[in-house]
Amino acid sequence: MWGIDPTAAFTLRYKQVALFARIDHPSAYCLGIHVARRGTRFEALEPVRQAVREQFGGFSEGLALGVKLPHDHGSQFMIDDF
DSSP states (O other): EEEEEEEEEEEETTEEEEEEEEEEEOOEEEEEEEESSSOOOHHHHHHHHHHHHHSSSSSTTTTTOOOOOOOOOOOOOOGGOO
């Protein structure tokens, strides 16, 4: 089971930015992290891409079947891609 949650961080250049992290629940290992100016649904998917590539060696249909992605039902996560 992988968890994801957005949060805000602050930089001197861009002020507030969105930070997304993908965490493996059993080990608490960070599988993907992404920072963007805006926290859109496309930006929210980047840590998922990183985690699938890291854990499964690439991308193909059904490769990560069975991995659960709980989320907080925020608007970024209510898209069909999740």
